[in-house]
Amino acid sequence: MIAVEVAGDHGAPEPVVPAPDGGPAAPAAPANVLLVDDHEENLTALSAVLEPLGERLVLARSGAEALRALLSEDFALILLDVHMPGLGGFETARYITARERTRHIPIIFLTAFAADIDEVFRGYEAGAVDYVTKPFEPEVLRSKVAVFVALHRERAQRIGAVAAQAKAEAATETIRKLQSLSDAALAHLDLDELLAEVVTRIRELFDADTAGIALTGPAPGAAGAAPAPGAGRAGGLWLQAVDGLEPPGVADPLAENTFVAAAAVAAAPLVFDRRATGPPLHEALEKTGVGWAVAVALRTGDELTGVLYLGSLGAGAGPGAADLGLLELCAERAATAIAHARTYEHEHELVELLQRSLLPQRLPIFPRLELAARYLPSVEATAVGGDWYDVLRLADGAVALVIGDVVGHGVQAATVMGELRNGLRAYILEGHGPAAALSRLDALVAATHGTRMVATLLVMLIEPERERLRFASAGHLPPLRLGGDAAAEFLSGGLAPPLGMIGTAPIEEADEPLAPGQAILLFTDGLIERRDESLDRSLDRLRRCAALRAGSDLETFCDQILEQTGIDEVEHRDDIALVTLRLLSSRPERLSLRLPAEPTALREMRRELTAWLQTMGAAAEVVEDLTLACSEAAANAVEHAYGPGDFEFEVEAEHRDGTVHIEVRDTGGWRPARGQLRGTGLKLIHQLADTAVVHRGEEGTRVELIRRLAAGEDVE
Amino acid sequence: MTRAAPERDPAPDELASLTMNERDGIVWASLAGEVDISNVGMIEADLHTLRNEALGLVLDLRGTGFIDSSAVSLLHGLRERLRRRGQTLRIVAVAGSAPRRVLELTGFERGGPLDEAVDGAEAAIRAAAARPDSG
Numbered sequence: 001m002i003a004v005e006v007a008g009d010h011g012a013p014e015p016v017v018p019a020p021d022g023g024p025a026a027p028a029a030p031a032n033v034l035l036v037d038d039h040e041e042n043l044t045a046l047s048a049v050l051e052p053l054g055e056r057l058v059l060a061r062s063g064a065e066a067l068r069a070l071l072s073e074d075f076a077l078i079l080l081d082v083h084m085p086g087l088g089g090f091e092t093a094r095y096i097t098a099r100e101r102t103r104h105i106p107i108i109f110l111t112a113f114a115a116d117i118d119e120v121f122r123g124y125e126a127g128a129v130d131y132v133t134k135p136f137e138p139e140v141l142r143s144k145v146a147v148f149v150a151l152h153r154e155r156a157q158r159i160g161a162v163a164a165q166a167k168a169e170a171a172t173e174t175i176r177k178l179q180s181l182s183d184a185a186l187a188h189l190d191l192d193e194l195l196a197e198v199v200t201r202i203r204e205l206f207d208a209d210t211a212g213i214a215l216t217g218p219a220p221g222a223a224g225a226a227p228a229p230g231a232g233r234a235g236g237l238w239l240q241a242v243d244g245l246e247p248p249g250v251a252d253p254l255a256e257n258t259f260v261a262a263a264a265v266a267a268a269p270l271v272f273d274r275r276a277t278g279p280p281l282h283e284a285l286e287k288t289g290v291g292w293a294v295a296v297a298l299r300t301g302d303e304l305t306g307v308l309y310l311g312s313l314g315a316g317a318g319p320g321a322a323d324l325g326l327l328e329l330c331a332e333r334a335a336t337a338i339a340h341a342r343t344y345e346h347e348h349e350l351v352e353l354l355q356r357s358l359l360p361q362r363l364p365i366f367p368r369l370e371l372a373a374r375y376l377p378s379v380e381a382t383a384v385g386g387d388w389y390d391v392l393r394l395a396d397g398a399v400a401l402v403i404g405d406v407v408g409h410g411v412q413a414a415t416v417m418g419e420l421r422n423g424l425r426a427y428i429l430e431g432h433g434p435a436a437a438l439s440r441l442d443a444l445v446a447a448t449h450g451t452r453m454v455a456t457l458l459v460m461l462i463e464p465e466r467e468r469l470r471f472a473s474a475g476h477l478p479p480l481r482l483g484g485d486a487a488a489e490f491l492s493g494g495l496a497p498p499l500g501m502i503g504t505a506p507i508e509e510a511d512e513p514l515a516p517g518q519a520i521l522l523f524t525d526g527l528i529e530r531r532d533e534s535l536d537r538s539l540d541r542l543r544r545c546a547a548l549r550a551g552s553d554l555e556t557f558c559d560q561i562l563e564q565t566g567i568d569e570v571e572h573r574d575d576i577a578l579v580t581l582r583l584l585s586s587r588p589e590r591l592s593l594r595l596p597a598e599p600t601a602l603r604e605m606r607r608e609l610t611a612w613l614q615t616m617g618a619a620a621e622v623v624e625d626l627t628l629a630c631s632e633a634a635a636n637a638v639e640h641a642y643g644p645g646d647f648e649f650e651v652e653a654e655h656r657d658g659t660v661h662i663e664v665r666d667t668g669g670w671r672p673a674r675g676q677l678r679g680t681g682l683k684l685i686h687q688l689a690d691t692a693v694v695h696r697g698e699e700g701t702r703v704e705l706i707r708r709l710a711a712g713e714d715v716e
Numbered sequence: 717m718t719r720a721a722p723e724r725d726p727a728p729d730e731l732a733s734l735t736m737n738e739r740d741g742i743v744w745a746s747l748a749g750e751v752d753i754s755n756v757g758m759i760e761a762d763l764h765t766l767r768n769e770a771l772g773l774v775l776d777l778r779g780t781g782f783i784d785s786s787a788v789s790l791l792h793g794l795r796e797r798l799r800r801r802g803q804t805l806r807i808v809a810v811a812g813s814a815p816r817r818v819l820e821l822t823g824f825e826r827g828g829p830l831d832e833a834v835d836g837a838e839a840a841i842r843a844a845a846a847r848p849d850s851g
Contacts, residue, residue, distance in 0.1 A: 599754030603731055606750075606782065624814050631784050635753045680785035680822055687821050 063087030
């Protein structure tokens with residue numbers, strides 16, 4: 001095993017191999033450090049910790065006082081308390097970064113609370129270069145302040161000297177780049193993007209030839225990912241992102257012992273200099289051409305997140321003390337951003353899962369109604385959740401359609417959505433009409449969430465028998481009714497305040513005809529929202545677009561609407577939900593079902609067929625027999641599907657002169673050789689129908705059944 | 717193992733519900749709802765929890781609206797298994813009911829008569845248990 005030299009024990013970073021220019025800065029005029037805290041005792045504590053540095057400490061007891069101090073003097077660094085009455089820390093920071101003259105001053109936030117990752121992130125967004133939680137380690141705080149003061153001094157000393165102007169700017173640039181590691185640009189990247197961005201920025205910041213991040217946790221799924229050097233030795237690190245050269249040591253037989261593993265368990269950055277390391281590592285570095293390499297552990301609290309490393313070719317000078325301090329700051333920053341991205345990715349997955357579990361897996365099938373629906377989660381992870389649709393069958397043959405959009409996004413919105421969905425289902429199934437259901441749901445919501453806008457929501461009841469529909473809307477976008485004749489109109493009326501704000505206001509219910517051939521489209525605002533476009537204009541665009549395509553079957557219609565309204569897979573910023581229903585003209589002598597090849601679809605098939613046979617006036621035993629025969633034929637189709645998949649089976653039934661003809665078919669995707677009816681099932685089918693023919697072909701199995709509707713004609 | 721739940725219709729999302737109770741060595745299983753390939757496995761697993769010490773099982777199909785050939789296979793298997801253990805399976809299915817018709821069409825009753833009522837089923841089990849060659 002390679003001997004690894006660990007820099008320092010704890011506390012101040014100190015390079016194992018000090019670079020030529022890495023020594024402590026020469027004595028210089030004290031720099032101004034501004035300490036801002038509303039608690040006098042905290043200011044006293046800070047002063048005590050920082051006094052040994054010999055800098056000039058300026059104390060401010062509020063954000064406003066700090067801003068006043070900044071007007072008259074230049075500062076090397078600001079230590080800013082987050083929680084202050086009046087002008088808070090974040091707000092104060094925004095003022096500071098908004099001013100040209102004070103923009104370059106690094107800010108370290110101080111907070112009394114245990115690190116809340118979101119708050120830390122907010123701090124970085126507000127322009128912080130660092131974040132310290134109280135109670136702080138005096139040594140750590142002191143070394144952090146020392147790094148920034150050194151940077152400031154470098155900048156200040158060179159200003160005015162023309163030759164060194166570039167270097168002074170470089171120091172300013174360093175601070176700017178450091179800020180770039182925590183700026184808002186990193187806020188909404190997913191983990192992979194974030195890592196790629198961070199390694200690039202860090203490599204540029206240190207002017208290194210290679211930079212990489214190896215993370216703990218499961219191996220990355222992305223293609224081309226390699227195990228990190230040292231993987232398995234340091235709690236399973238996996239190399240996730242590399243910028244520049246191949247990481248040193250990856251192709252080396254000694255790789256498992258390299259510095260990445262060592263850095264993972266070290267308290268401070270580890271520096272490896274080819275000129276100064278012992279034989280095995282020296283040779284390993286020689287082989288890859290790396291002159292020096294630095295690796296630092298990424299930690300969130302006490303937990304190891306991964307390792308960040310940098311490497312440089314040639315025999316140039318390694319990093320100095322200030323560089324190492326800076327690297328530690330970068331590492332903290334990166335660890336925070338990674339933790340944030342991981343939390344955020346996890347939340348995103350959770351929301352989508354929750355969301356999908358709350359939407360109907362498959363739309364129910366109703367006689368005389370055609371249905372289609374879509375849900376597209378937002379492409380922006382933060383915007384997922386809260387849009388839903390629902391379809392319910394009522395005992396009296398009516399069908400309820402629901403569409404809603406919960407205020408906000410994420411887990412919370414998806415959870416509220418679940419609440420609303422279930423509450424509403426209960427009210428509707430209890431037999432409450434749209435207005436009554438909404439008003440009850442509003443009361444329920446007010447009881448849990450208080451009086452505030454919780455969601456917009458539309459409930460519609462379709463009554464196929466009456467060829468009418470009723471609806472009530474809690475501030476939701478109007479339903480669109482599409483004629484078979486290329487006409488489309490938004491239905492007005494039935495409008496109440498958004499859910500949570502209805503209170504005792506009476507809700508009007510709209511009652512409209514729905515003629516055979518006409519369709520209804522319900523949608524959420526994600527479908528129509530465009531930047532720089534008024535709502536009226538958006539609605540009108542949807543109306544015209546939908547009218548043109550009303551002739552398509554509804555599945556195609558949904559696809560076309562999504563495509564034609566300019567919904568771009570890459571672009572839609574909000575969730576989109578839509579549900580559409582068409583009343584078919586009644587042709588009672590025919591029944592046509594298309595169902596997924598899943599065992600649970602059999603029950604639905606039996607219900608539909610039973611209802612239809614009863615309408616046709618079939619005798620009770622005929623209904624029973626044919627339903628069983630069809631169920632057997634369909635079960636065969638289901639059981640012989642190629643495992644789980646998107647396969648379907650069809651049942652076509654027709655009544656001709658007192659005789660029912662039924663055909664049960666597999667539709668493609670079947671293994672022909674397996675689509676065989678055997679044993680008891682087949683025997684039953686032959687016993688239950690007057691005539692039963694089983695066709696086995698390349699495309700699957702087709703079972704034809706014929707039976708007279710009157711009783712007593714069956715064979716046994 | 718027995719499950720003492722009140723007899724009930726299946727919940728809206730359930731296709732069938734099986735209620736099992738044991739009384740004086742006889743397990744009473746009441747099956748409500750429909751049985752097809754989507755739930756036959758679960759029903760089978762529940763029925764197989766029958767204790768070795770039980771005299772027999774009365775499966776009451778009076779509340780059963782539908783069974784298909786997969787359920788018939790289950791019953792064949794169950795009857796065979798119980799017979800090997802010296803236990804008796806009795807099935808209560810009223811003449812003219814859908815399950816009765818399926819059991820008749822498939823010739824299931826040739827392997828043992830079906831009962832019209834639970835009393836007959838219980839008596840048949842006790843009679844079988846009392847015979848010296850059983851158990």
